Amino acid sequence: MNANTVPACRAADYRSEVKPIWCPGCGDYHVLMAFTRAFVALGVRPEQVAVVSGIGCSSRIPAYTNCYGFHGVHGRALAVATGLKIVRPDLTVVVASGDGDGYSIGGNHFLHACRRNVDLTYVVMDNHIYGMTKGQPSPTTEPDFDTALTPGGTGLRPFHPLVIALASGANFVARAFSGNPAETAAIIVEAIRHPGFSFVEVLSPCVTYRPDQRAWKDRVHRAPVDATDDAARAARRVMTDDGFNLGVLYRGSRPAYAPRHDTAVTDSAELEREFEL
Amino acid sequence: MSSTIDAPRASSLADLYAIAYQIEVDAVERYAMLADQMEMHNNPALVDIFRDLARAEAIHRDEICRMAGDFDVAAHARQTACWRIGESPESANLGAADYRMSPHHALQMALAAEQRALGFFRGLLADARDPDVKRLATELVGEEAGHVALCLRLLQRYPPPGGGRVAEDPDPPASQD
Amino acid sequence: MAAASSISVAFVGSGGAGVLTSGRLLLEAACAAGWHGLFTRCVGPQIRGGEAAALVRVAIDPIECHGDRFDLLVGVDWLNAHRFETEIPLGPGSVVISDPQAGDPPAIVAASGARVIELRLKELTTANPAWRGNMIALGAAVKLLRLDQDELADLIEKRFREKGPAVVAASLAAAHAGIAAVANDELDLELARPRATAARRWLITGNEAVGLGAIRGGIRFAAAYPITPASEVLEWLAPNLTRVGGSLVQAEDELASINMIIGGSYGGAPSLTATSGPGLSLMIEALGLATAAEVPIVIVNVMRGGPSTGIPTKSEQADLNIAVYGVHGDAPHIVVAPQSIPDCLLATQWAVHLAESLQAPAILLSDQFLGQALAAIPRPADVSFIGQRQKATTVVAPYRRYALTADGVSPMAMPGLSGGQYTAESLTHTERGLPSTSASDHHAQLDKRRDKLERFAYGDLWATIEGQGTLAIMVWGSLTGAAREAVAQLASAGHAVRLIAPRLLSPARPQEMAAALDGVQRLLVVEQSHGAQFYRYLRAHYSLPDNTSVLHHPGPLPIRPGEICRELLAGLTR
């Protein structure tokens, strides 16, 4: 079939028949909606999209889409996606993660994915908690948040993913709120279109372990200023904002990673020459 | 953030059909999602309610298509009926859902959605200049007002559970993965 | 003077003495003249300037191990040379070249009864500051082995051309001085003349052979994190993958490298990583992922001394347990071990073929000895394996990625194929790939993944089985060469001995092994591990003759042919 004869896809075409296990009220449902809407807006066929994830409630998203999916192990989604995108630059590769998956166990890959700048879109559903494993603190949990593992709170300063992304070289940085799926979708569309590594932090409430996050819908607001192309300025802004500033915050212009290929491809039989006595 | 800022405008009859159609499409999607969620979380009474609501909105959606005649409402909706910020007005708020919701809560959710839709169409009606648009907007306002009234009636049949809040779950959440 | 089919030479020195260059040039000189040979190195713990030993064995036939004894030891200096004592065994027939001004040779020289020849290196280099001691030593060794001196001159010229004519001239002069210095000396043995053969030969290391085998097998994507002694696999692959349209990424760690190749393979490119023990340990979780999600990958593990950081520069066969049993859950996967440098090529190519055909991870267990040894080998025959990854080309909806099939292998959809969308799943899943916690799905998929490996026709490559007789040696990996030489020694002493070396370590092949062991009454298991891992593995999977014993010791000590012979025969009388 050629592209002209294939009918355009509707949001439902990007959804699988699998019913999510997410708690009703969970922000991740909205993120799923945002994904499907973004794909509609991009006009990309479901089989041309790969959604790669690790482990966590948020990481369950691939099977709920009708795209190619990869539900791997905890924290390693970016690595899987990097390998995939390098061998298959034709695909749209979206990586889904949570604040535990992406910032704790997978933290190192986050730094290096930003730095490597492979053309991926990284969507982290940040609920400041480990939802899947009964509500332990994540790197973005507030220091005084009481949990069974950390009675009285961790006492630790939360990690600032957006600043870290900027410092590590991400080429596009945005913050979204799941409760605004239309804007989240628009940001994801832009993130996918932007070359290189795009990072979208989505505030996505966990209604089970963080019922307080139901109030996020009243706290979020649009960023008062436009995105900058100056990473230092963007970093200063996000370090001083209230954490609920939404929108595209930074657009960089680094070229995306491209593996080096020799123009003249050699027959593999040629390669043994160097060993001949 | 307000739910309907940056909403599409109905400058022609075609636009209004498209908008009305898209509102119903979104409403069906939300109610179907909620029904699925309740099915997954073993709340059968709410599965029925959300499926009924989805069905009712689907009938309304098809009705709009029929009224529009030959013209391809769906295609036009893709072009024009977009809420760049916020959601279309009749969309139930998924974020407010809870697996232990009672029928009362579900109807409250539906009521809120219908009231938003009613308000939205009233606004369109007030702004309408074209007589055809006015006529259709009036019709849609009447329709939504009927839905609001229906929700209110049903709510009387399903009074709030004790305390008005969702029931407590005596068991702790399960740990997975 | 007795004619020998092989002669072993060691050069030792320290602090930039250049003995590794001498060793390599000696091997090249011998190979250029038609001999075969092997060159390995031992180094001290320093990055630069440390003591080093170059071990060279020159032979008329291809060789796969060092011998029982070194015939010639050349000390450019003796600083810290005692570190290599156990690696350079000497005997009364050995000759040691020593500079009286460089201190006394290590105690074992005197203890061995070796004959010492004096070579006044320091005096010569002081008088001729442009000369290097290692070139003088090389000249002496070339003379004592009666190698062609013109050939040596050509090699020196080639080697130092880039450094300018002055360096070439000085190097040549130094080598000639070495030749002259031992003009009247001889070894106790004379190396037999090389066999006349027209066969093409290669000079290659095991790590390079792994790289070539990978590309021949179809590998087009690699991701890895550097580690000794595996880095040369990557250094060879990096430019060469690019030449065939593939690529290599240096990952941030081994967790990333294995997950990257899983991603690459999921996208359709046969993919590989290379590492050593510490890296393999980090990869284990994702190895289980590749098993569960049925994504073919190849992990080359070049073993070094363990546990933990262990001895990075020296060989040991102690990663067998982690390779076979390391993964949590029941996670069948393929483990293949190369048995020689040429086999590094074949076994890697085979591992790629198995991984791809079976949609499962394959570990190639090489080791530091094989990986870093440089050998002259007859050009290996071209092999092509029929059968590769079974890909879905058309899909009947709904696509069942993990469909239960007769051979356990299910056609894999590549992203882009319309209707083939599925989620590769690490959770227990249904045939569709949807998460499941049901016993029946769990059992069905466990059975599927076990059966596809067990039902596969591995053919003769599963093991090397040579010779007949009621005596047998069971060995694996790099020790196969020493065992084969032991069998040859025993044959010349009138003992017919069978050699059994499984190349496929997992899955086990009980029927084939029973046939291989049929009639064996005395079995010696030989391995280089402290915990006798191979012996325990064999006990777990196979029935062994009553008279079975194990010769095992940890690295870095090599196990030599003579020791194997003695141990096998001792077991006969016990």
Ligand SMILES: Cc1ncc(C[n+]2csc(CCOP(=O)(O)OP(=O)(O)O)c2C)c(N)n1
């Ligand atoms: C190696 C490993 N360690 C621990 C776990 C258990 N585990 C599963 S999900 C999770 C945390 C998930 O948190 P997050 O990424 O924030 O996802 P959420 O559930 O909040 O969406 C943990 C610790 C695991 N699956 N694997």
Ligand code: SF4
């Ligand atoms: S536990 Fe929290 S994050 Fe997980 S599904 Fe429930 S609400 Fe969502």
Ligand SMILES: [Mg+2]
């Ligand atoms: Mg979380």
